[in-house]
Amino acid sequence: MAATSHRTPRWLYLVLTVGLVVTVLPFVWMVLGSFKPDAEVRAGDTFWPADGSLDNYGTLFSRLDFPRFFLNSAVVALAVTAGNMVFCSMLGYALAKLRFPGSRVLFALVLGTLMVPGVVTFVPLFVLTTNLGLTDTLLGMILPFVAGPFGVFLMRQYVLGLPDELIEAARVDGAGELRIFFSVILPLCGPALATLGVLTFLSSWNNFLWPLVVATSEDRYTLPVALALYAVGENATRYGLLLAGSVVVVIPVIAVFLLLQRYIMQGIATTGFK
Amino acid sequence: MPSTRTVDPTRRRQAVAAWVLALPFTLVFLVFTAGPVVASLAMSFTDIRRTDVRTPFNVNFVGLENFAALLGDETFRKVTVNTFLYLVLGVPLTMVVALAVAVALNRVTRLRGFFRVGFYLPVVTSIVAVSVVWKFLYREGTGFNSVLAWVGIDGPAWLDSTSLALPSLVVMAVWRNFGTLTVIFLAGLQTVPKDVLEAAEVDGAGAWQRFRAVTLPMLQPVLLFGAVITGIGYLQFFEEAFVMTEGGPLNSTRSVSYFTFDQFGFGNWGYAAAASYLLFLAVVLLTALQFRLLRQRD
Structure with missing residues (x-):
């Protein structure tokens, strides 16, 4: 009966399933609660909505300015993602395959800022954006994040794995250096770009501290900023409403993740970072 | 005057192309990341205040005064202790949960990908949004306490207690964070050679002994790496406290980032800026410790 020890025991599936249910339950509770009136959420005696309606969503999207916050979040996240995909792939390739003066210093500099906490830079960044006239603008939220060290690290690691012969063959054929990057290397970077794109989009969508500092008027709030300020402000007791707000923040991200989770898992495997 | 050094034209073209590719990133990076890192350090030695925003070079150098004041600031001492807590x-709890889940997933043959995605789900969601949800789950009468009420326990007001609020926030953070480590640990577990484990089994080692004597030692670098990146995350704890407790009650959940x-x-x-640099120092020390421990091992 030696073989039995290598088969997966049934109880393990049971344990994992229970663990998974516990992990996902707060999201289920959030979604169900978003259909309940505030009082029903606060009473806490129902799991399934007894008096379910879309009223909370109606309030979010017509009385409050959630379409605007959603749009702000989307614009910022898409711009930050596009910027990182372009800038980081260019530098990542240069660092991985080209020899140029200053490359070691540049790479050390980029790696050195990988671990810098956000609170270290936000005060001088605020001075800078104020003097550039970018406070309370979406551009002011985007610019500090369009060239992140993580993307350079990821793209460099990936391009290092591509064979040098490809580049040399293109050089023999007479292709210029920039042409080699755009028409030989970049088309091969699909998986790495996808990973970088998904991870950057998620972290930008969820970003909180900097948008909170830069957005001074409600028109410029991103979703997390709006949600956090409502949650600690005069709407703090509007439980149903705030749960609906959380759904609006969380569900698009879960959808993106479920569709593209392959690339996220690859990213963790190649870099060890989320 | 013609240069006496001859430069290989291919190398030269390469260098020019490389800088063309590197320049956009480098410019934005210097202005918006590297510059502020240096500026923040410079600011920490000055008395710059909000009123100086238009004239940041017009402030006074005060040496180490800010740092000295921080050490004597009772709130700062409190938030330092909280951050340490x-x-x-957070780190051991997150590690234990993640490792347990990873070990279980590693033994499962079917549905592994499905479970992995499920356990990773909280990681991708906004901390602000999940903090709103957990804030309500912790409130009296709702969520957890209504579950406790079914079994006849009168649950406490988790977030209103100076002793329970911080651990309650940690529990939520563990739930939010363990998925990352699970994925990393699972990848590590798959590199543990099967034949070594089988040899140990033939020698009569039980499952727990095999885990202790074979799996854990081989997993050590991955565990260390996991501990450090998780630790860096907990050192920067902020959003959870901002949304769930606003740093209270009585500053019991306020962190250095929050301060x-x-x-x-x-x-x-x-x-x-001075406070943020002390936090940065803690992050650097933690990272250095990782490299030190890894080198000792080799």
């Missing part, structure tokens, strides 16, 4: 409670944000809000920018 987030670190020492920095507060001082920024009060207009004490030099003071805020």
Whole structure:
């Protein structure tokens, strides 16, 4: 009966399933609660909505300015993602395959800022954006994040794995250096770009501290900023409403993740970072 | 005058192309990341306040005054202790949960990908949004306490207690964070050679002994790496406390990051920069410790 020890025991599936249910339950509770009136959420005696309606969503999207916050979040996240995909792939390739003066210093500099906490830079960044006239603008939220060290690290690691012969063959054929990057290397970077794109989009969508500092008027709030300020402000007791707000923040991200989770898992495997 | 050094034209073209590719990133990076890292350090030695925003070079150098003031600041001492508590409670708990789940997933043959995605789900969601959800789950009468009420326990007001609020936030953070480590640990577990484990089994080692004597030692670098990146995360604890407790009750959940944000809000920018640099120092020390331990092992 030696073989039995290598088969997966049934109880393990049971344990994992229970663990998974516990992990996902707060999201289920959030979604169900978003259909309940505030009082029903606060009473806490129902799991399934007894008096379910879309009223909370109606309030979010017509009385409050959630379409605007959603749009702000989307614009910022898409711009930050596009910027990182372009800038980081260019530098990542240069660092991985080209020899140029200053490359070691540049790479050390980029790696050195990988671990810098956000609170270290936000005060001088605020001075800078104020003097550039970018406070309370979406551009002011985007610019500090369009060239992140993580993307350079990821793209460099990936391009290092591509064979040098490809580049040399293109050089023999007479292709210029920039042409080699755009028409030989970049088309091969699909998986790495996808990973970088998904991870950057998620972290930008969820970003909180900097948008909170830069957005001074409600028109410029991103979703997390709006949600956090409502949650600690005069709407703090509007439980149903705030749960609906959380759904609006969380569900698009879960959808993106479920569709593209392959690339996220690859990213963790190649870099060890989320 | 013609140069006496001949430069290989291919190398030269390469260098020019490389800088063309590197330049856009480098410019934005210097202005918006590297510059502020240096500026923040410079600010920490000055008395810059909000009123100086248009004239940041017009402020006074005060040496180590901000740092000295921080050491004597009772609130700063409190938030330092809290941040330390987030670190020492959060890291081991996250590691244990993540490792247990990873070990279980590693033994499963079917549905592994499905479970992995499920356990990773909280990681991708906004901390602000999940903090709103958990804030309500912790409230009296709702969520957890209504579950406790079914089994006849009258649950406490988790977030209103100076002793329970911080651990309650840690539990939520563990739930939010363990998925990352699970994925990393699972990848590590798959590199543990099967034949070594089988040899140990033939020698009569039980499952627990095999885990202790074979799996754990081989997993050590991965565990160390996991501990450090998790630790760096807990050192920067902020959003959870901002949404769930606003740092209270009585500053019992306020962290160093939160303190920095507060001082920024009060207009004490030099003071805020100094506090943020002490946090940065802690992150650097933690990272250095990782490299040190890894080298010792080799």
